[in-house]
Amino acid sequence: MKQIFLVLKREYLTRVKKKSFLLATLLTPLVLPTIIFAIVYFSTKDKDSRHDEILVLDESGYFSEVFDASGYDFTYVTGDLEERKKTFQTEGAFGLLYIPSLDLSDISVTRFEGFQFYSETNPSIRTMERLERSIETRLEDLKLQRSGLDQDIISKLQVNANLTTYNITEEGEAKESNSGLSFAIGYGTGFLIYMFIFVYGSQIMQSVLDEKTSRIVEVIVSSVRPFQLMMGKVLGVGAVGFTQLLIWIVLIATLSTVGLGILAGNSDVLMEAASQQVPQEALTQQQEMAAKITAMIATVPVTKILLCFLFYFLGAYFLYGALYAAVGSAVDSLQDAQQFMFPIVIPIIASIMAMFFVLDDPNGGMAITLSLIPFTSPIIMMARIPFGVPDWQLALSMVLLIAGFVGAIYVAGRIYRIGILMYGVKVNWKIMKKWFTMKV
Amino acid sequence: MNILEANHVTKRYAEHTALNDVSISIPKQSIFGLLGPNGAGKTTLIRIVNQIIMADEGQVLINGEKLEPKHIGVIGYLPEERGLYKKMKVGEQLLYLAQLKGLSTPEAKRRIKFWLDKLGLYDWAGKKVEDLSKGMAQKIQFIATVLHEPQLLILDEPFSGFDPVNANLIKDEIFELREKGATVIFSTHRMESVEQLCDHIALINKSQKILDGPKNDIRNSYKLNQYEVTFKGTLQSGVSLSVLKEEVSDMGLNKAIIESKNGESPNELLKELINKIEVHSFVEIIPSINDIFINIVKGGQS
Numbered sequence: 001m002k003q004i005f006l007v008l009k010r011e012y013l014t015r016v017k018k019k020s021f022l023l024a025t026l027l028t029p030l031v032l033p034t035i036i037f038a039i040v041y042f043s044t045k046d047k048d049s050r051h052d053e054i055l056v057l058d059e060s061g062y063f064s065e066v067f068d069a070s071g072y073d074f075t076y077v078t079g080d081l082e083e084r085k086k087t088f089q090t091e092g093a094f095g096l097l098y099i100p101s102l103d104l105s106d107i108s109v110t111r112f113e114g115f116q117f118y119s120e121t122n123p124s125i126r127t128m129e130r131l132e133r134s135i136e137t138r139l140e141d142l143k144l145q146r147s148g149l150d151q152d153i154i155s156k157l158q159v160n161a162n163l164t165t166y167n168i169t170e171e172g173e174a175k176e177s178n179s180g181l182s183f184a185i186g187y188g189t190g191f192l193i194y195m196f197i198f199v200y201g202s203q204i205m206q207s208v209l210d211e212k213t214s215r216i217v218e219v220i221v222s223s224v225r226p227f228q229l230m231m232g233k234v235l236g237v238g239a240v241g242f243t244q245l246l247i248w249i250v251l252i253a254t255l256s257t258v259g260l261g262i263l264a265g266n267s268d269v270l271m272e273a274a275s276q277q278v279p280q281e282a283l284t285q286q287q288e289m290a291a292k293i294t295a296m297i298a299t300v301p302v303t304k305i306l307l308c309f310l311f312y313f314l315g316a317y318f319l320y321g322a323l324y325a326a327v328g329s330a331v332d333s334l335q336d337a338q339q340f341m342f343p344i345v346i347p348i349i350a351s352i353m354a355m356f357f358v359l360d361d362p363n364g365g366m367a368i369t370l371s372l373i374p375f376t377s378p379i380i381m382m383a384r385i386p387f388g389v390p391d392w393q394l395a396l397s398m399v400l401l402i403a404g405f406v407g408a409i410y411v412a413g414r415i416y417r418i419g420i421l422m423y424g425v426k427v428n429w430k431i432m433k434k435w436f437t438m439k440v
Numbered sequence: 441m442n443i444l445e446a447n448h449v450t451k452r453y454a455e456h457t458a459l460n461d462v463s464i465s466i467p468k469q470s471i472f473g474l475l476g477p478n479g480a481g482k483t484t485l486i487r488i489v490n491q492i493i494m495a496d497e498g499q500v501l502i503n504g505e506k507l508e509p510k511h512i513g514v515i516g517y518l519p520e521e522r523g524l525y526k527k528m529k530v531g532e533q534l535l536y537l538a539q540l541k542g543l544s545t546p547e548a549k550r551r552i553k554f555w556l557d558k559l560g561l562y563d564w565a566g567k568k569v570e571d572l573s574k575g576m577a578q579k580i581q582f583i584a585t586v587l588h589e590p591q592l593l594i595l596d597e598p599f600s601g602f603d604p605v606n607a608n609l610i611k612d613e614i615f616e617l618r619e620k621g622a623t624v625i626f627s628t629h630r631m632e633s634v635e636q637l638c639d640h641i642a643l644i645n646k647s648q649k650i651l652d653g654p655k656n657d658i659r660n661s662y663k664l665n666q667y668e669v670t671f672k673g674t675l676q677s678g679v680s681l682s683v684l685k686e687e688v689s690d691m692g693l694n695k696a697i698i699e700s701k702n703g704e705s706p707n708e709l710l711k712e713l714i715n716k717i718e719v720h721s722f723v724e725i726i727p728s729i730n731d732i733f734i735n736i737v738k739g740g741q742s
Contacts, residue, residue: 210526216525223541
């Protein structure tokens with residue numbers, strides 16, 4: 001035990017003392033939101049600033065002034081379609097929308113054909129949807145008018161309904177829930193686990209490889225059992241990840257509390273800052289919003305999610321960390337590692353891809369299956385938990401994950417103890433299997 | 441008293457047997473040469489003693505006790521494939537390695553200072569290993585091996601990669617450690633490099649021990665009763681001696697290799713020689729370990 005601790009301590013301290021660790025840990029919670037903000041900002045800004053022209057050749061005459069796909073300017077033109085097709089590009093327009101003459105006299109006709117769009121490059125799906133939507137809405141309005149309803153009644157007929165979701169707690173209490181927030185939490189925690197496996201898994205592999213290539217490993221294993229060395233390494237690098245995570249949680253919690261605090265109305269400060277330019281109404285609105293957000297967060301079972309997250313985070317880390325260590329021990333260089341990385345990376349990537357479907361249908365068959373298999377359960381179960389998971393599934397999944405990582409550590413340990421002493425061996429799966437069964 | 445005894449140690453791998461029924465005894469405070477060509481099984485034996493791998497059969501005794509994890513602190517091992525953490529500072533690295541061997545932090549620090557001072561590396565304690573010259577790194581490796589004052593030092597191919605100056609320095613340190621009570625095992629395929637250092641040797645070839653014992657006894661027992669003589673005059677084979685080879689040496693002297701026919705003593709040979717020629721030198725030819733090894737291996741083949 002003392003040996004494992006010594007190895008752990010070295011792995012931990014050499015990493016935590018690095019400047020790059022400090023930078024990554026302190027800057028990520030600041031940089032990440034900034035990047036997200038920048039992407040959102042520029043993508044909206046880009047759209048606003050681009051003013052491509054779309055020519056509309058409307059032979060029906062019903063569509064003047066209906067189009068409003070942001071990012072484009074619409075110019076209504078007349079003339080022959082064939083002629084326009086040839087010339088619209090030289091006139092500097094992005095696209096040409098052709099609307100044929102339409103017969104709306106028969107109200108039972110629901111299908112209209114003949115709308116055409118010409119352009120050099122494909123417009124985005126969003127643009128196409130907006131154009132279609134505009135055409136459809138206009139046609140619907142026209143048909144409603146033809147059927148004898150006036151505009152006033154039509155607008156009165158349009159309603160808006162919101163569904164409020166509640167989760168029944170074990171005490172039978174109905175709690176307002178929020179799928180959007182569940183989605184965000186499920187996605188966020190799942191993605192964090194995904195990221196940590198990759199970042200810290202490859203750090204373990206690198207660390208094992210370094211000991212091999214620097215030829216210190218035989219010195220070390222003359223005083224430490226290879227298994228102790230491997231576990232010390234996995235735990236040490238894991239502790240680094242854990243430290244980073246804790247700092248992030250504290251930083252993000254502090255930042256968001258401060259953010260909410262400002263939003264909620266430290267009214268005095270806001271009032272002063274706004275120097276009475278902000279109307280009182282806006283302030284109370286902000287306060288309401290902050291109160292809503294706070295209330296929404298209060299509906300989430302924070303403790304449960306946090307505990308589950310820690311469990312799956314550690315489980316995933318041990319499972320994959322051990323496998324990464326085994327790969328590192330088997331090869332002589334990073335390039336050689338590629339072929340063995342593949343089967344390890346596949347389930348991780350599959351999990352993150354499946355996560356989107358799981359978030360869509362958190363209690364579907366695929367979601368349940370993948371949240372039980374140890375290789376995928378950490379990411380998938382985290383995606384499910386905010387939506388509510390039956391206790392037996394959670395318990396089974398946890399038991400299987402524990403079995404999974406114990407098994408992975410066992411397999412990895414057996415490959416590791418041989419691999420670290422092998423130089424210049426062209427390793428393949430057969431050789432690895434042999435190492436696994438070999439006596440030491 | 442033997443510090444190390446290996447009894448009938450066998451280690452098999454899937455395709456080959458790395459060690460086949462090898463038994464050796466290493467007396468306390470000896471300098472023991474574990475000799476043999478590459479691939480003979482030396483490193484396998486050493487790894488078994490270091491508990492890096494385990495023997496399939498046979499047992500290893502340290503100071504008469506069955507080999508156990510606690511004996512890690514008794515042994516200092518400098519492997520053939522050796523290195524250091526490049527990004528770690530010299531002092532921290534030595535401290536880490538010493539702690540792994542079970543030294544307490546203050547004791548380890550004291551000894552690190554002592555050794556760095558002794559080998560003139562004290563100013564480098566705060567430097568990273570990658571900033572050190574190769575020779576310095578080798579000295580650090582040696583310090584790491586002896587920091588915990590092991591009773592048994594195992595050095596696998598110790599002088600490969602050492603420059604001559606460092607090699608001599610390390611040799612001196614090794615002798616000093618032996619004076620203080622340590623036992624040293626040299627493992628090498630370059631037999632001539634350690635021959636004069638060792639007092640005991642074992643020859644290993646193709647996973648088997650072919651010879652062991654005190655070096656001088658071995659060399660004596662493989663004496664061929666041959667002598668090199670430089671002389672004036674002409675020499676022919678006689679009653680007790682036969683001339684194997686004769687050549688003209690410089691300064692008007694001749695040189696010959698003679699052999700006693702019936703195991704006559706050097707004195708008896710000299711008596712006959714003095715009557716025939718003017719003897720300028722008379723030296724017994726004692727075969728080197730390398731010669732003995734080649735002799736045995738060839739003899740085994742034919």
